[in-house]
Amino acid sequence: MSSLRAKIQDVFNEPACEQNRGKDAKARKKGCSKPLTPGAAAGGCAFDGAKIVLQPITDGAHLIHAPLACEGNSWDNRGAASSGPTLWRTSFTTDLTELDVVMGQGERKLFKAIREIKEAYGPPAIFVYPTCVTALIGDDIKAVCKRAAEKFGLPVVPVNAPGFVGSKNLGNKLAGEALLEHVIGTVEPDDAGPYDINILGEFNLAGEFWLVKPLLDRLGIRVRACIPGDARYFDIACAHRARAAMMVCSTALINLARKMEQRWDIPFFEGSFYGITDTSEALRQISQLLVKKGSDPEILGRTEALIAEEEAIAWKKLAAYRPRLEGKRVLLNTGGVKSWSVVHALMEIGIEIVGTSVKKSTVEDKARIKQILKDDNHMFEQMAPRELYAMLSEHKADIMLSGGRTQFIALKAKTPWLDINQERQHPYAGYDGMVELVRQIDLAIHNPIWCQVREPAPWDCQAAVREELPRTKSETATVQAFKKFAGTTADDFGEC
Template structure:
């Protein structure tokens, strides 16, 4: 337990994080996120964060040691895609019950579950995740995993990140520690080359990394390991032989990138594949790092030629959308790397940014936003749903880009909305991804449904109609008199 405390404290003292270095000792112990409220679903726990980082490893069996509900909490919560194995889509849990807790059957049940997975599926490795219940009752997960690995002859990796440890972000980093201590460096590849790289913090959401990998293939750059998107266990085990690394989401795996640089001299940089300019810059930095590590400098020329060709194609495709989108106003309610990368991407085609959330962004992310927007008046840490609704209902933005949680605010305000978070159905990375993002924004804004829903319903009484009501009532009364007069006889008239 003392070693686990030391590990968590080491994560909190991350020296590669500029924001962390600015904190005092007390603030650093509190971590990156606000403390969770007991019993509240506040964006995920440490277990959820660890599962998010590791589950996209596609050929591994992910076994949850705890009650059934814990597996339902995080399974299938992201749209990561696989080009091969589908074992990661199978849910494994020990389904611990109250009787198991009372009788102390947790460790025995875990060992039995590992054996059954080994016999039925034969995976290259099994990852075991303790939960709040099994951690509190004191099940020795590491001892069980060690015994099972010796007995069954395959890696059984304990991921010590029970939910009560802290926030989802802490779970992300603890998952990185598990890979560093028990997976990376355990296998020596026989095909290491001068153009091997790692991509860290890329989840291959909606298969978007598949839009970037062909660009690297054309440069002769091999992705030794993409962690965790569309990853295989063997690739991650050999990741220590890469020559350079790119960090896509620093808040998740910055500790992994830093320690891999310290142990195996793998330099890294933080970049983005969102937007034309940022994609080009990422390709340049990858090539430059490889040259510094001994690759042939001719790759720099090939990179510039590829960038020139792909940018010309992308801008030609975007030309058709510029007249329809230039001057349109976007409200961006996301965070992290997308707080600046998507901002830059949209501004490239003339879209105006009304505001962008920097809730999960680092200091570096915020500085980039200021650089693009020229000030911080368009940045907000967190905006209440009522404030979001006010902006949209007053037509201060033409569309909102956000996650699924806030889509109903936009729909209530009768404003177009587009999902750019993990549940999205379309890939937005790379040059083709940028074109797809613009195409989806154009489709959303110009969808005729918005004109229809904004029209008054037939049963609504508009102000103009209300003003005419007295005159209409008078005319109706007069009409009734005329109708009654028309129905009288000549004799009746003579008597009048």
């Protein structure tokens, strides 16, 4: 536990974070993560964050050393996609019971589970995750993994991120530390080239990275490792031989990018593949970094030619949507890189941003939003559900873009909604992804269902008509008798 505490403190003291650098030494050690409320960590604990980062390594086996419910809670919790192996979709757990805890059988059971996975599936590596229970009873995960690796002749990687140590974001970073300590640099590739790069913090949600990789392929740029989206263990083990790196989500793996630059001199920048302008800028910066690392400068010209060609195609496709969407108002309830990159992307086609959440955004993210929107009046740290509902029901936004947890607020307010978080079904990255995002917004806003659900219910219309019709003497007497029987007054009795 002492080594885990030291590692957590090291993660909190992040020199690559401008906000952290601005604090004094004492405040810097506390980090940015807020303490968890007991019983409220489900779906957002450190274990969950570590699993999010490592599970998209598609050919590896992911073994949860814990009671059964821990694995059931986080299995397949993101929409990452694989172009080949499916082993990552298989759920492995030691299913620790009360008897195992009392009798001290946890480590033995873990070793046996590793052996069974090795014999049945033969993966290139096994990732082992302790959780709150196994960390509290003191199972030495690192020792068991080391012994199993020697015995079975394959990498067994301990991911020491039990849920109680902190938030999901801290778990992301601890997963990056596990890769640095046990995976990256363990294999020397025999095909390293001058145009090799790493993409960090890209999860290939709904296959988004597959819209970007062909662009890099056309430039002759090879993605040595995409961490973690659609990743292979061998590629990550060779990632230290890349010439440059792009950081997509800094809140998740900024520590990984910084330490790879320190150890292997791999420069990195933070960029986005959302929107036409940001995609083009990302391609330019990748090429510029490669040239600084010794690549042929002619790649800069090829990059500009590719950008000009792809932008022309994308803008031509978007021209059909501009008259239908220009002036439409969008509320963004998301965070991280999407809090500014999607804002920029939507403003490019004339959509107005009435608000964007910055709950999970870094200081750099917030600075970008201010630069794009020219002020910070449209930024909100957190908006309560009733405030979201009031904003939407008063028609201050034509559509809300958010995750699945807030969709029902929009639907209750009879407002169009589009999922842009990890559960989404459509890829929105790159030039083609931007066209798809605009197409989905157009479909949502102009769906005829909204005109129908906003109309008064048929029974309300019938009641209004009946109120206007003259009643006979017998009908009036019947209504009054029923009101008296029901104990109601004339004001609160509704016509049927």
